[in-house]
Amino acid sequence: MSDLTHLTIAEAEAGMDKGDFTSVELTKAHLAAMAKHKDLNAYITETPDQALAMAERSDKRRAGKQAGWLEGIPLAIKDLFCTEGVQTTAGSHILEGFKPPYESTVTANLWKQGAVMLGKVNLDEFAMGSSNMTSYYGAVKNPWKRQSDAKDLVPGGSSGGSAAAVAACIAMGATGTDTGGSIRQPAAFCGIVGIKPTYGRCSRFGIVAFASSLDQAGPMARTVKDAAIMLKAMAGHDPKDSTSTPGPTPDFTKAVGQSIKGLRVGVPKEYRPEGLSSEIVAAWDQGLAWLKEAGAEMVEVSLPHTKYALATYYIVAPAEASSNLARYDGVRFGLRVPGQSLDDMYMKTRAQGFGKEVKRRILIGTYVLSAGYYDAYYAKAQKLRTLIASDFKQAFTKADLLLTPTAPTPAFAIGENLDDPITMYLNDVFTIPTSLAGLPGLSLPAGLSADGLPLGLQLIGRPFDEETLFKAAAVMEQAAQFKRWEAR
Amino acid sequence: MAYLLEGETGPWEIVVGLEVHAQVVSNAKLFSGAATAFGAEPNSQVSFVDAAFPGMLPVINEMCVEQAVRTGLGLKAKINLESVFARKNYFYADLPQGYQISQYEKPLVGEGQVIVDLPDGRSTVVGIERLHVEQDAGKSMHDQHPTKSCIDLNRSGVALMEIVSKPDIRSPDEAGAYLRKLRSILRYLGTCDGNMEEGSMRADVNVSVRKSGEDYRTRCEIKNVNSVRFVMQSIEVEARRQIEVYESGGSVDQETRLFDPGKGETRSMRSKEHAHDYRYFPDPDLLPLKLKPDFVAAIKDSLPELPDEKKDRFVRDYGLSPYDAGVLVVDRASADFFESVAKGRDSKLAANWVMGDFFGALNSTGKTIETSPVSAQNLGDLIDLIGDGTLSGRLAKDVFALMVETGKSPAALVEEKGLKQVTDTGAIEAVIDQVMAANADKVAEYRSGKDKLFGFFVGQVMKASGGKANPGMVNDLLKSKLAG
Incomplete structure (x- = not known):
């Protein structure tokens, strides 16, 4: 039964519909695989009892012909989504033991479509990081290794646990969140598909906030179609989130398999900086060739302010974070370290509760918002x-979508890039502009590096035009024939 | 007369601006569905949003926006069709989010004005700088436990309107009159109950002093003053303090201060080193608040008649003096009460009764118009009984006293107590005859030219009739009888 974990979501749905296996069997197979892959440290909290109970209920619904879009599919949930009664840590010590008495809208939507929760997966603390190294609950290992050495690699971040779990087949899909690249970069590092939908597509209600104007939930899966099925379930207007966009959610799965003849694919010239690795350039060119073969046209476009994007992001995101994280004060939930006075309690709780990267961003954010600096930093960044x-x-007046690399490098080794935060921040150079503009961005594996690591390409679309991304991504996926099982 | 404080170096003018925090009348909080009732069990009206749990998001309550727009229109102010909520960041145990959602650069309401009637009969205009909407914080209680503080989050997230005046106020009296007028307008509009004791209206008072003709000098802000009287007292106390500082060669620091009514002084609240940097920035959880012109127009159409307009109408339609009209329109209940009493009757007589005996009775019995034993209907009937001659003015006062005591209608009381005025010519003549017979000497004196004795006879007749004789008839009949 172990190969049940290697199915795609679409295949598993077909198998259960035919009666080849049940959700309970599928779930058990995943729980067994999770036990085998504990060394990856992908999960912070496993919820096997809940998973089996959900699977049993799912099998009954299917028997009663009431199957949802994700009926019986075992998923991993990034530990940034609040799950009722199940510990939600945001990868931080300060929320250790916190069990929300409510459910995030996105996860509630998944359960409504029949999905099964395997557990909560690891992430950079408060989603701040590109390597999953800042988690209080330890680093996550990428299931992939270089051919040239045996070093453990990072899965990317912040949705590193999600990406590793999906790549290692210890979840059929996972939720991620993306603020500056946190879905797309780990998807690229782990050789899977991840999409950050348009800002406003998925509700932020019940997701621990990092930077409210940028945070967006999205699916991570092994195929384009699986990602489309998951996004269809996750998305939708939510009156509890004032920034969620009203209007119906399209059936993204219908875009998968459609022709891209005549589609204009834009190539931003600013995304080809000098010194960009030749492997990345080669993968990019290959991607363009596939699209051309399928009938798309290439156009060069210019995004002249790209060079300011990283600096802009590292003002806006920390500014919002410094305010969003003020609520972790030891008063009402999570960690409290007693002190001599209120201020003393605040200082001790936050000093012990937050890790180094979170503190760094709170300090940057506090600084850029402070009197006398606001106009020079925050106002200018806006x-x-x-x-x-x-x-x-x-x-987008010249192109229908853009194609770029997802990240400037393949996965790096655990411990690399840690001493210099700027190098780490540079990892998101291709994903951050999209986030600042609120646009949808999809990363898919395009091939392997010379050293045997997955390389991801990013498709960027117009606001609320995820369908074009799914359409083009499916074409590229078909051409790439990416061998996802090369991960151990 | 300008209000001036005399110092050693001569007279000083004071300059005051008020920031009034008025709690919006609404069933739910500004950004959550939790209830807002006063006096509930601590922490019984708190949603996860109010307690700032992870992942919780604010959603604007349309009712609160409507109330704030209504207030803006009542203050003759400009309504900004686009406004922005901003976060004001600071740490405190009763501020769960670590920031207050308020409005900073783009408030919901812009400039307006309040016409203020002063005790000396003058009127002045106090400009409104802006009105913005914001969340209230929770309540810290430091006296419940020897080492711990208790926090009640019922108030956390309740909608407040901060109404900022221009520095147009020049005396404690003007400040008091402005606050009362503002409260009156808010109550008319039904947007704030104005109960300062319950904290639903509080004022921050900005005070500075200057020599005549000077520009503004540095101001101090007295925080959270919770009664009209204290506002007035604190202004004088603070102004005198500043004058003393200047006259002894010092300078006034811009700071926030606290008024201690017991000691009659203001004290510095925090030093400059501890001054907050609130790091305001637009709240990314909320989109800019955009109002449709129709929404504002519909609220405008539904505005009640406000005190100024009502006052003008009372002067115009009822012939009242501006002062009387001003007193009657202070609250809507009094104005409505007066109007029902005055309808179809002598309006001046009605005003006299309402403002004199009726308000007097409410005062002495501690009742309000809503709980008054005398209804407008009954007071009107009483006035009718005077008009048709059933009751004399004096008897009417007696009947009124009984109405206050028993709540009965005047007709019932007249019947019950036999207080009906005597209008029977024969009966009055009999009493006159009796009085004249008993005072034959005075009758003679009168007839010999001592006209002034007429009043004596009227008094005697009224007394003998137990006050029930119709005074007009007594006059006429007495005159002709005495004339012989």
């Missing part, structure tokens, strides 16, 4: 954000 968004708008 203006740049507008310019970056209008760059894209301009580009």
Whole structure:
């Protein structure tokens, strides 16, 4: 039964519909695989009892012909989504032991479509990081290894646990969240598909906030179609989130398999900086060739403010984070370290509760918002954000979607890049502009590096045009024939 | 007369601006569905949003926006069709989010004005700088436990309107009159109950002093003053303090201060080193608040008649003096009460009764118009009984006293107590005859030219009739009888 874990979501649905196996069997296979892959440290909290109970109920619903879109599919949930009665840590010591008395809208939507929760997966603390190294609950290992050495590699971040779990087949799919690349970069590092939908597509209600104007939930899965099925279930207007967009959610799965003849694919010239690794350039060119073969046209576009994106992001995101994280004060939930006075309790709780990267960003954010610096930093960053968004708008007058690399490098080894936060921040250079503009971005595996590691390409679309991304991604997936099982 | 404080170096003018925090009348909080009732069990009206649990998001309560717009329109102010909520960041145990959602650069309401009637009969205009909507914090209680503080989050997230005046106020009296007028307008509009004791209206008082003709000098802000009287007292106390500082060669620091009514002084609340940097920035959880012109127009159409308009109408339609009209319109209940009493009757007589005996009775019995034993209907009937001659003015006062005591209708009381005025000519003549017979000497004196004795006879007749004789008839009949 072990190969049940190697099925795609679509295949598993077909198998259960035919009666080849049940959700309980599928779930048990995953729980067994999870036990075998504990060394990856992908899960912070496993919920086997809950998983089996959900699977049993799912099998009954299927028997009663009431199957949802994800009926009986075992999923991993990033530990940033609040799950009722199940510990939700955000990868931080400060929330250790916190069991929310409520469910996030996105996970509730998944359960409504019949999905089964295997557990809560690891992430960078408060989703701040690109390597999963900042988690209080330890680093996650990438299931992939270089051919040249045996070093453990990072899965990327912040949704590193999600990406590793999906790549290692200890979950059929996982939820992720993306603020500056946290779905797309780990998807690229682990050789899977991940999409950050348009800002406003998925409700943020019940997701521990990092940077509210950027945070967006999205699916991570092994195929484009699986990602489309999951996003269809996760998305939708939510009156509990004022920034969630009203209107119906399209059936993204219908886009998978459609022709891309005549589609104009934009190539931003600013995304080809000098020194970009030749492997990445080669993968990119290959991706373009596949799209061309399928009838798409290439156009060069310009995103002139790209060089300001990283700086803009590292002002806006920490500014919002510094305020969003003020609520972790030891007063009402989570960690409290007693003190001599209120201020003393605050200082001790936050000093012990937050890790180094979180503290760094709170300090940066507090600084850029403080009196006398606001205009020089935050106000200017907001203006740049507008310019970056209008760059894209301009580009989309010439192109229907853009193709870029997802990350400038393949996965690096655990411990690398840690001493210099700027190098780490540079990992998100291709994903951050999209986040600032609120646009949908999808990463899919395009091939392997010379050293045998997955390389990801990113498709960027117009606001609320995820369908075009799924359409093009499915074509590329078909051409790439990416051998996802090469991960151990 | 300008209000000036005399110092050693001569007279000083004071400059005051008020920031009034008025709790919005609404069933639910500004960004959550939790209830807002006053006096509930601590922490019984708190949602996960109010307690700032992870992943919770604010959603604007349309009712609160409507109330704030209504208030803005009542203050003749500009309504901004686009406004922005901003976060004001600071740490405190009763501020669960670690920030207050308020409005900073783009408030919901812009400039407006309040016409203020002063005790000396003058009127002045106090400008409104802005009105914005914000969340209230919770309540810290430091006296419940020897080493711990207790926090009640019932108030956390309740909608407040911060109404900021221009520095147009020049005396404690003006400040008091402004606050009362503002409260009156808010109550008319039904947007704030104005109960300062329950904390639903509080004021931050900005005070500075200057020599005549100077620009503004540095101001101090007295925080959280919770009664009209204290606002007035604190202004004078703070102004005198500042004058003393200047006159002894010092300078006033811009700071926040606390008024201690017991000691009659203001004290510095925090030093500059501890001054907050609130790091305001637009709240990314909320989109800019955009109002449709129709929404504002519909609220405008539904506005009640406000005190100023009502006052003008009372002067115009009822012939009342501006002062009387001003007193009657202070609250809507009094104005409505007066109007029902005055309807179809002598309006000046009605005003006199309402403002004199009726308000007096409410005062002495501690009742309100809502709980008054005398209804407008009954007071109107009483006035009718005077008009048709059934009761004399004096008898009417007696009947009114009984109405206050028993709550009965005047007709019933007249019947019951036999207080009906005597209008029977024969009966009055009999009493006159009796009085004249008993005072034959005075009759003679009168007839010999001592006209002034007429009043004596009227008094005697009224007395003999137990006050029930119709005074007009007594006059006429007495005159002709005495004339012989």
